Amino acid sequence: MATKVTKTVEAVKEVMSTKPGEPKKVTLTPDLSKLQIDRSKGLVTINGYFKMKLGTYEIIKHNIEHCVNTMLIGPTGTGKTEVVSNIADVFGLPIVIFDMGTMTDPIMGLVGTHVITVKDGVTHSEFRRSRFSEIIQQPGIILLDEISRAGAQANNLLFPCLDFRKELPMEYSFHDTTPVKVHPQCVFFSTANMGSQYTGTHKLDRALLDRFMLIEADTLKTDEIKETLKSEFPTLDDKQITKLVATFNAINQEHDEFKISFNLSIRHLKTMARLVANGFTIYDAFFVLCKGLGGKEGLTSIKSILEDAQ
Numbered sequence: 001m002a003t004k005v006t007k008t009v010e011a012v013k014e015v016m017s018t019k020p021g022e023p024k025k026v027t028l029t030p031d032l033s034k035l036q037i038d039r040s041k042g043l044v045t046i047n048g049y050f051k052m053k054l055g056t057y058e059i060i061k062h063n064i065e066h067c068v069n070t071m072l073i074g075p076t077g078t079g080k081t082e083v084v085s086n087i088a089d090v091f092g093l094p095i096v097i098f099d100m101g102t103m104t105d106p107i108m109g110l111v112g113t114h115v116i117t118v119k120d121g122v123t124h125s126e127f128r129r130s131r132f133s134e135i136i137q138q139p140g141i142i143l144l145d146e147i148s149r150a151g152a153q154a155n156n157l158l159f160p161c162l163d164f165r166k167e168l169p170m171e172y173s174f175h176d177t178t179p180v181k182v183h184p185q186c187v188f189f190s191t192a193n194m195g196s197q198y199t200g201t202h203k204l205d206r207a208l209l210d211r212f213m214l215i216e217a218d219t220l221k222t223d224e225i226k227e228t229l230k231s232e233f234p235t236l237d238d239k240q241i242t243k244l245v246a247t248f249n250a251i252n253q254e255h256d257e258f259k260i261s262f263n264l265s266i267r268h269l270k271t272m273a274r275l276v277a278n279g280f281t282i283y284d285a286f287f288v289l290c291k292g293l294g295g296k297e298g299l300t301s302i303k304s305i306l307e308d309a310q
Helices: 002-016 054-065 080-090 106-111 131-135 152-162 222-232 238-256 266-277 282-301 303-308
Strands: 035-038 043-046 050-053 070-073 095-099 112-119 122-129 140-145 186-192 213-216
Touching: 035 054, 043 054, 043 080, 050 054, 050 080, 050 222, 054 080, 054 213, 070 080, 080 095, 080 140, 080 186, 106 112, 106 131, 106 152, 131 140, 222 238, 222 266, 238 266, 238 282, 238 303, 266 282, 282 303
Parallel strands: 070 186, 070 213, 095 140, 140 186
Antiparallel strands: 035 043, 043 050, 112 122
16 A cells, blocks of 8 residues: 555656646657668668758657657758658657648637537537647647648647647637647647748748747758669669759759749659659650749750750
8 A cells, every 4th residue: 555655646746847838758769670870971861761960850859759849941842741750650659740731721620610410400509629639639749731821810729739838729619618738748840831932821920930949951962862762763773863863953053043933842853753763754754844833934944954864
C-alpha cells in the first residue's frame, strides 16, 4: 500500500513540475534503417532519397521533442511538406496534413458544422465536430500546409491552439462551447510560400508568425539534386540526370537574370525526371512543362537551352 501511495505522489509531483503550455520533453528515437547521417558533409538522408542539412534536421527534432510550433518557409517545390512527412516517418510519429489553401470555410474545417435533419416531422439540429478538433486531442504532428493561403478567419481560430492556451474555441457549436484542449504532445508545423511572386497567398499576420519558429527550407546544391534524382529514379543513367539538372539550372539562371517570367521547382524537376524515366525525351519533358508555365513567349526565350537538352 505504501509503495502505491509513493508512486502516486511521485506521479503528481511529475505532472505539477510541468508548467502550463510547456509539455514535458519527449525523447525521439529514429528508425536507423531509414536514416543516414553524414557528419563530414553535414547532411542527413531519409528513406534513401530525401536530403536535408544536419542542422535543420536537429532543430526540427528538438522542436518536436519540446513541442515547439515550427513554420517552414521558402519557394514552392523545395520539399517543405516532404521535410515534415519524412521526419515523422523516421521517428514513427502520426502526421495529419490539413491543406489550408483549400479550406474555403474555416469554421467548418477547423471547428465543425450544424447539420439539420428532419425525423417524424420534427426538425433537429446537430453539431458535428470537425476532424481537426478530434486530431488535436491526440499526440503527433499536425501540418498546416500552405498556411500563407489561409484567410484571417482561419488564423483567428488557430491562434489559441498555437499559444499558451493550447485550445480550440468552440463558440460556434452553441450547444457545448467548452474549448477543445490540444494534447500536450501534439505539435504544429506549417509551410508557407512567402513573397509577391506567389499568387493566392496572403501577407502573413505578425500575430501568426510570432506563434511559430520560422525555418527557411534548405536549397539543395547541384550534386545533392543529382543524388536525389538518382535515388528516386534509379532507371535514369548519370548522363540523363546530369542533362536534366543542367537544363533545370540554366532555365532558373535565366529567371534570376530577369530574362524569363517563370522558374522551375524541385517538384517540376521530379515531374520531368519521371517523364524521362518513362520513355520521353528530356527535350519533350521540358518543352511541355515550360510551355505550360511560360507560354510560347517563354519557350522562345529558352529555345537555345532546350536545343542543348536534345
